[in-house]
Amino acid sequence: xxxxxxxxxxxTKKYVILTEEQxxxxxxxLLDYDALKLISVKQEQRISNFQKTILVxxxxxxxxxxxxxxxxxxxxxxxxxxxxxxxxxFHTYAGVETFNLNLDQISGYFRAALEFEKINIxxxxxxxxxxxxDMPNFYYNLNIxxxxx
Amino acid sequence: xxxxxxxxxxxxxLLIVLIIILFLSQKNIAEMQKKIDDKNAKIEVLESQLVKNxxxxxxxxxxxxxxxxxxxxIRIKADENIKYVxxxxxxxxxxFFAKRYN
Numbered sequence: 001x002x003x004x005x006x007x008x009x010x011x012t013k014k015y016v017i018l019t020e021e022q023x024x025x026x027x028x029x030l031l032d033y034d035a036l037k038l039i040s041v042k043q044e045q046r047i048s049n050f051q052k053t054i055l056v057x058x059x060x061x062x063x064x065x066x067x068x069x070x071x072x073x074x075x076x077x078x079x080x081x082x083x084x085x086x087x088x089x090f091h092t093y094a095g096v097e098t099f100n101l102n103l104d105q106i107s108g109y110f111r112a113a114l115e116f117e118k119i120n121i122x123x124x125x126x127x128x129x130x131x132x133x134d135m136p137n138f139y140y141n142l143n144i145x146x147x148x149x
Numbered sequence: 150x151x152x153x154x155x156x157x158x159x160x161x162x163l164l165i166v167l168i169i170i171l172f173l174s175q176k177n178i179a180e181m182q183k184k185i186d187d188k189n190a191k192i193e194v195l196e197s198q199l200v201k202n203x204x205x206x207x208x209x210x211x212x213x214x215x216x217x218x219x220x221x222x223i224r225i226k227a228d229e230n231i232k233y234v235x236x237x238x239x240x241x242x243x244x245f246f247a248k249r250y251n
Contacts (some may be wrong), residue, residue: 020242022238022244023242024235024237024242026244027234027237027245027246028231028234030249031227031230031231031248032227032231032235034227035223035224035226038223039220039223039224041221042216042219042223043220045216046213046216046217048209049209049212049213049216050213052209052212053206053209055207056202056205056209057206059201059202060199060202060206063195063198063199064199066191066195067186067195067196067199069193070188070189070191070192071192071213072187073184073188074185074188077181077184077185077188078185080181081178081181081182083176084174084177084181085178087174088170088171088174103169114167116170121163124189137195141159144161145162
């Protein structure tokens with residue numbers, strides 16, 4: 001059975017004659033094609049969004065790497081500051097000392113020192129409760145020490 | 150005055166050396182502290198940019214389910230239309246081709 005009403009333009013013929021069954025199949029495929037075209041546009045949108053997301057994630061990774069790099073540098077600088085503070089320390093000491101091994105000739109002292117990594121610079125105040133030979137009961141001295149080990 | 154300097158030259162010399170060392174040490178620490186502040190400022194800028202980026206990612210990720218839903222809707226509508234074709238009258242089919250190609 002042929003029906004002239006179901007016709008499409010063709011490049012070679014003016015009309016294509018379709019049966020009713022063929023026309024229904026044709027309409028179904030055309031509707032399917034239209035839907036797939038719309039779906040294709042939507043899928044393109046999804047792909048574009050995924051690509052944008054990947055780019056933003058890459059940027060996030062780069063920025064996080066930069067933050068880690070800066071934090072490493074900060075840690076390094078803080079270590080340098082700590083070491084620089086250790087470079088110079090101030091300490092005071094109080095003690096007693098004997099003259100040779102004479103326990104009855106004990107003298108006391110107070111010492112303050114600026115201590116560098118290898119060198120100490122300080123002052124010492126000595127006081128003696130008892131007379132010792134020709135040494136005074138109270139005297140002070142300045143000292144510089146080099147740390148051997 | 151000169152007598153005092155002559156008498157205590159070593160002490161004065163030590164004090165001057167000490168002051169110079171302290172000054173240089175403090176200057177160096179201040180420079181390093183400034184570098185730390187600069188880097189912290191850079192980190193703050195990067196963190197604010199990160200927040201913006203994470204918002205963009207969130208919006209893009211919430212957009213995907215919307216598009217998927219739209220695709221489902223298109224598919225459902227297309228299936229309904231395809232089913233309807235079986236019940237279409239000849240004149241409806243004529244209209245369909247006429248609308249499509251004219």
